[in-house]
Amino acid sequence: MAPPTNSQIKPGRTLLVLLAIILAMGATIALQKAFVPKFGLDLAGGTTVTLSPVLLDGKPPPSESIDQAVNIIRARVNGNGIADAQVARANDNIVIQIPGVGQQEALGLVSTTAELRMRQVLAVAASTNQPVQMPTTAPTPTGSGAPSATPGSSTGSTSSPSATATPAGRALSSALTAPTPTPTGSADGKNAKGGKKDAANADAKASPAPTAEPSAPVDNDPLAGQDTSGIDPALLTQFRDIDCTAKNRGQGLPDDPNKQIVACSDDGSARYILDKAAVQGTEISGAQSGTDSTTGEWIVNITFKSKGATQFADITRRITTLPAPRNQLANVLDGLVIVAPTIEEAIPGGSARISGNFTQVTATALADQLKYGALPxxxxxxxxxxxxxxxxQDQLRGGLISGGIGLLVVVIYLLLYYRGLGLIGVASLGVATVVTYSTVVLLSHNAGFRLSLPHIIGLVVSIGITADSFIVYFERIRDEIKEGHRTLRSAVEVAWQRARRTILVxxxxxxxxxxxxxxxxxxDVAGFAFAMGLTTVIDIVVVFLFTKPLMSLAARMRFFSKGHKLSGLDAERMGRTRPAEQTLQEA
Known part of the structure; x- marks a missing residue:
C-alpha cells in the first residue's frame, strides 16, 4: 500500500486543529466552572436606577450635558455593547437598567462622577483627634526597604508600570496602617532608573541613616509638629474639625481643582490637606485593570495625554526631595483619597499605576470609571x-424549544434530500452548535456578555446561515460530477475552489x-446584531476546518466514491443515465 500523500494527510490535520480548539474551550469552561452563560435583563432581572440632575441655580440642565452623561453611563455599564444593559433619557432624567447586579453595585457604577485628581499632600493625620507621636526628625531614605508608616487610606502606590525589579521611575508606597501611627522606618531607596547613582547616593545607601525617634506625646492637635506654611488658614480649622469616621465624608462632592481642599481617605482612616490639582482626570487617555507581575495584587494602569504626562512628570520631580508628608501624591476620586503614595523619583513616560488593596471587582470598576470619563x-x-x-425561564425554554424544532426540521430536510451527504451537513451543524455554545459561555464569564432573547433569536437565525454554506458546497460538488469528466476526489477539490468564494462573499x-x-x-437590536456577526464568523471556521476536510475524507470512502444509492451521489440523483461507478471511480 502506497504511503499517504500530503493531500491525504492535510484533512486529518485540519480536523485535529478544530478538535484542539474545541478541547481548549471545553477545558477553559471546566476550569472556570462556567457551564451556563449569564442571562440578560429579560431573562434574569436586575436593577433599575433613575438619576436626576442636581443644579445649584435651579435652572434646567443643558440638553448637551444630559446626552453626554447618557453616553458616559452607557459606556460604563455596556462598554462593549454585549452586556444587555439599557440606558435611556427620560426628559431630564436618565433611566438605567443593569442585568444581574444588586442595587449598591449598580449605584456605584452609574452615579459616581469618577473625576480623578492628583494632588500633593500638605498635611495628614488620623481620622479623629487623638494624641499622636510626632517624630523629632524627618524620615531619611535608607537601603533597608522598610516603608514609612503614615496615616492613609490603604497600602498603595502610584508608579510606572514597569515589571522589572527596579522599574524606571518607580514610586514606592507608604505603609498606610493604623489610625495612630508611629513611624518605624523610611521609604525604600531603590535605584528606580536601573542605572548607576552618583557616589553620594551610593554612600547614603550603604550607610544606615539615623532613624527617627519619637518625642513625648503632644496634645491632640492633628497639625502639631507639621509644616503648615502655604496652607489656607480656613482649611486648618476645617482639618481640625472634620471627622472622617462619619458616614458622609464628602464622596461625590465636586472639588475645585484650582483650590486647596481637605479630604478623607476612602476607608475613613485618615484626613488630608491637599494642594491644588497637579493633574486632572481629563488628562487621562486610558485606564486598565490588571495584576502586578511580582506581587500578584490588583492594580489600575493609567496612561496620560501629552499635557497630563508633562504635568505628572513635573509634580513627581518637584516633590521627590521634600520632607514627609509633602513628598506624597494623593489620588483623589470624587473628593476621597484612594491612595497617597510617597514619591521617590520623577516618573516620566506618560503612564503610571495605582495600587491599594484592590480586588478584581474594585480595580475593574475604577478602571472603567476613569476610562469612560466623568459625568458632566x-x-x-x-x-x-x-x-x-x-x-x-418559561419563555427561555420556549425559545430554546423553537430553536430545537427549527434545527430538527433542517436536519430532516438534509437527510431526505442529500442522504449520505446530509450526514456531513448534520455533523457540521452539530460542531457549529458546540462551538457557538462554548463561545457564548466563555464570553459571558470573561467579557461581560449576557444572553438575552434577541441574542437567542440571532443564534437561531444563524442555523440557516451555516446550512447555506455547506449546501452551496454540496451543489458545487454535484455540478462537477454531472459534467462527467471528474472523479469524486477531484470534484470535491474543484468544487471547493468555486464554492469557497461564494461562501466568503x-x-x-x-x-x-x-x-x-x-x-x-x-x-436589543445591537444584541441581535452581535449574535448574528458572531455566528457568521463561527460558520466560516466550521466550513473551513470541518465541512471541507470531512468531505475530502468522505470522497475516499467506497460508499461515496462508487455512488451508492444512499450516498446522495448516485446516478439517478445526479440525473445521469449511465451507472454512477463509470463516473465516480478511485483516483
Whole structure:
C-alpha cells in the first residue's frame, strides 16, 4: 500500500486543529466552572436606577450635558455593547437598567462622577483627634526597604508600570496602617532608573541613616509638629474639625481643582490637606485593570495625554526631595483619597499605576470609571428598584424549544434530500452548535456578555446561515460530477475552489450588515446584531476546518466514491443515465 500523500494527510490535520480548539474551550469552561452563560435583563432581572440632575441655580440642565452623561453611563455599564444593559433619557432624567447586579453595585457604577485628581499632600493625620507621636526628625531614605508608616487610606502606590525589579521611575508606597501611627522606618531607596547613582547616593545607601525617634506625646492637635506654611488658614480649622469616621465624608462632592481642599481617605482612616490639582482626570487617555507581575495584587494602569504626562512628570520631580508628608501624591476620586503614595523619583513616560488593596471587582470598576470619563453633571438617585425578569425561564425554554424544532426540521430536510451527504451537513451543524455554545459561555464569564432573547433569536437565525454554506458546497460538488469528466476526489477539490468564494462573499455581506447594525443601534437590536456577526464568523471556521476536510475524507470512502444509492451521489440523483461507478471511480 502506497504511503499517504500530503493531500491525504492535510484533512486529518485540519480536523485535529478544530478538535484542539474545541478541547481548549471545553477545558477553559471546566476550569472556570462556567457551564451556563449569564442571562440578560429579560431573562434574569436586575436593577433599575433613575438619576436626576442636581443644579445649584435651579435652572434646567443643558440638553448637551444630559446626552453626554447618557453616553458616559452607557459606556460604563455596556462598554462593549454585549452586556444587555439599557440606558435611556427620560426628559431630564436618565433611566438605567443593569442585568444581574444588586442595587449598591449598580449605584456605584452609574452615579459616581469618577473625576480623578492628583494632588500633593500638605498635611495628614488620623481620622479623629487623638494624641499622636510626632517624630523629632524627618524620615531619611535608607537601603533597608522598610516603608514609612503614615496615616492613609490603604497600602498603595502610584508608579510606572514597569515589571522589572527596579522599574524606571518607580514610586514606592507608604505603609498606610493604623489610625495612630508611629513611624518605624523610611521609604525604600531603590535605584528606580536601573542605572548607576552618583557616589553620594551610593554612600547614603550603604550607610544606615539615623532613624527617627519619637518625642513625648503632644496634645491632640492633628497639625502639631507639621509644616503648615502655604496652607489656607480656613482649611486648618476645617482639618481640625472634620471627622472622617462619619458616614458622609464628602464622596461625590465636586472639588475645585484650582483650590486647596481637605479630604478623607476612602476607608475613613485618615484626613488630608491637599494642594491644588497637579493633574486632572481629563488628562487621562486610558485606564486598565490588571495584576502586578511580582506581587500578584490588583492594580489600575493609567496612561496620560501629552499635557497630563508633562504635568505628572513635573509634580513627581518637584516633590521627590521634600520632607514627609509633602513628598506624597494623593489620588483623589470624587473628593476621597484612594491612595497617597510617597514619591521617590520623577516618573516620566506618560503612564503610571495605582495600587491599594484592590480586588478584581474594585480595580475593574475604577478602571472603567476613569476610562469612560466623568459625568458632566451631579446626579441624585431619585428611584432605585430591583426588577424581576420580564420573560423568565418559561419563555427561555420556549425559545430554546423553537430553536430545537427549527434545527430538527433542517436536519430532516438534509437527510431526505442529500442522504449520505446530509450526514456531513448534520455533523457540521452539530460542531457549529458546540462551538457557538462554548463561545457564548466563555464570553459571558470573561467579557461581560449576557444572553438575552434577541441574542437567542440571532443564534437561531444563524442555523440557516451555516446550512447555506455547506449546501452551496454540496451543489458545487454535484455540478462537477454531472459534467462527467471528474472523479469524486477531484470534484470535491474543484468544487471547493468555486464554492469557497461564494461562501466568503455571502458571509462577508452578512458580517458587514451585522457590524453596521451593531454600530448604529443600541440595546436589543445591537444584541441581535452581535449574535448574528458572531455566528457568521463561527460558520466560516466550521466550513473551513470541518465541512471541507470531512468531505475530502468522505470522497475516499467506497460508499461515496462508487455512488451508492444512499450516498446522495448516485446516478439517478445526479440525473445521469449511465451507472454512477463509470463516473465516480478511485483516483
Amino acid at each position: 453633571l451631579k446626579f441624585k438617585q431619585s428611584q432605585v428598584t430591583s426588577v424581576s425578569s420580564t420573560l423568565g 455571502a458571509d462577508a455581506v452578512m458580517f458587514i450588515a451585522a457590524i453596521v447594525l451593531y454600530a448604529l443601534a443600541v440595546g
